[in-house]
Amino acid sequence: MSWQQRIAKAVAERQETNTLRQRQPLAQGAGRWLVRDDRRYLNFSSNDYLGLSQHPRVIQAWQQGAEHYGVGSGGSGHVTGYHQAHQHLEEQLADWLGYDRALLFISGFAANQAVIAALAGREDRIVADRLSHASLLEASALSPAQLRRFQHNDSQHLSRLLAAPLAGQQLVVTEGVFSMDGDSAPLADIARVTREANGWLMVDDAHGIGVDGVNGRGSCQSQGVKPELLIVTFGKAFGLSGAAVLCSQTVADYFLQFARHLIYSTAMPPAQAVALQAALGVIQSDDGQQRREKLAQHVAQFRLGASGLAYPLTGSQSAIQPLVVGENSRTLQLADRLREQGCWVTAIRPPTVPAGTARLRLTLTAAHEPQDIAHLLEVLHGERG
Incomplete structure (x- = not known):
């Protein structure tokens, strides 16, 4: 088998099993909101747990550092x-x-x-x-x-x-x-x-x-x-x-x-x-402590409101709240429907996670507001598997 045949076969196998990874070019994507193709989504896939990527003090420091160095x-x-x-x-x-x-x-x-x-x-x-x-x-x-x-x-x-x-x-x-x-x-x-x-x-x-x-x-x-x-x-x-x-x-x-x-x-x-x-x-700082407290409140709000969802949550008490769906194609479909309702959520599939545990990896941040969590829960409760 040639290099080209081997590569094409590997990509085709990923496509057939709904595990093909693809990147999405974003106009904005690190904070509370994510923008793609001129549409704005609530961002529930960011690891920016405290919202510091958008913090004025951090941005200003980078600008000053660039001017100096x-x-x-x-x-x-x-x-x-x-x-x-x-x-x-x-x-x-x-x-x-x-x-x-x-x-x-x-x-x-x-x-x-x-x-x-x-x-x-x-x-x-x-x-x-x-x-x-x-x-x-x-x-x-x-x-x-x-x-x-x-x-x-x-x-x-x-x-x-x-x-x-x-x-x-x-x-x-x-x-x-x-x-x-x-x-x-x-x-x-x-x-x-x-x-x-x-x-x-x-x-x-x-x-x-x-x-x-x-x-x-x-x-x-x-x-x-x-x-x-x-x-x-x-x-x-x-x-x-x-x-x-x-x-x-x-x-x-x-x-x-x-x-x-x-x-x-x-x-x-x-x-x-x-x-x-x-x-x-x-x-x-006190600002950091307030952000940690706000994040903890969001996690508590989400977990309380997630009772009765069609798919189980893990026992996580962190900003990472995985919703385990199981089957790859179903996970992708659910992620697409959430995006239709303005919530950007990423489907995580094997080999990143074990086979049969495909999931929506929901992440909450201090940049969110309580109404954002409420909207996410409303959309999720509208899904019945």
């Missing part, structure tokens, strides 16, 4: 791309989250890949929650280490896997809040089991940072856990993009020598780092 970094951070704005942001993140060091990465995907690639050796074992993000599972599978997956949020199964004999070291990998189910990991139990096995814990808190914990410090702080490796990303509650790895001084020095995704990538624009400092300031 320009719009690019100029190279890898190991050459000329590391600016004072990056250094100041790293220092602020480390102080806020209680670590020696923070290292900035261009994306959460790159940060996860870099950490696992730099750490995992042939005699080591990675034990990951089976529903961990694709960046974590892919990096683990591609590493020379042995990969084992524990049942979702099952610390007892994790303990059994960690007890198997091993010559090297063990790295336990999980998310703080899971991106497709919206549920939280039992981090205190996982940390205890990992510690008893003399392993290290790595937590990707992309969906918890900025929202959970005191002053938005995230899932780990809220459960009294300090993993050896904490990954925070800026594409969700921070309202921007990029990521950081929080770790000890020695581990940071190691990554600066051996993390190829850090060494060989152009650094994020320093203007972006200035905007991220502003976003962090908002998260830590």
Whole structure:
């Protein structure tokens, strides 16, 4: 089979199973409203949980950063791309989250890949929650280490896997809040089991940072856990993009020598780092607390009003409220009908989620208003499967 035949066959298979991914060009799409083809929709697919992508203070900071630094970094951070704005942001993140060091990465995907690639050796074992993000599972599978997956949020199964004999070291990998189910990991139990096995814990808190914990410090702080490796990303509650790895001084020095995704990538624009400092300031402020409280009110309103829907919700208490439909074509049809009623919702299908669990991944944000949630519920209650 030729390259072209192989590619065409793979795309055709996705089309036949209603799992073909397609992008939608938007005129506007990060805030409360999404605009496409001159029509405005209430946006229930954004990860901008606190609405900071539209915050005047954050926007102004990026503009001021661009005026001072320009719009690019100029190279890898190991050459000329590391600016004072990056250094100041790293220092602020480390102080806020209680670590020696923070290292900035261009994306959460790159940060996860870099950490696992730099750490995992042939005699080591990675034990990951089976529903961990694709960046974590892919990096683990591609590493020379042995990969084992524990049942979702099952610390007892994790303990059994960690007890198997091993010559090297063990790295336990999980998310703080899971991106497709919206549920939280039992981090205190996982940390205890990992510690008893003399392993290290790595937590990707992309969906918890900025929202959970005191002053938005995230899932780990809220459960009294300090993993050896904490990954925070800026594409969700921070309202921007990029990521950081929080770790000890020695581990940071190691990554600066051996993390190829850090060494060989152009650094994020320093203007972006200035905007991220502003976003962090908002998260830590009374404004940030009010936004977290507003988001929690929206979640409570939605879950109370969702009683009796044709399709079940998961047990999520986070901004992520998945409505599990099951069948791919039905999920797509339901998403289309919601859009007809002015609600932009994305259908999530395999392989992103397990087969038979296609869903509408509804996300609520502090940018919404109570009447937005009420309208979404009204439309959903109009669907009877």
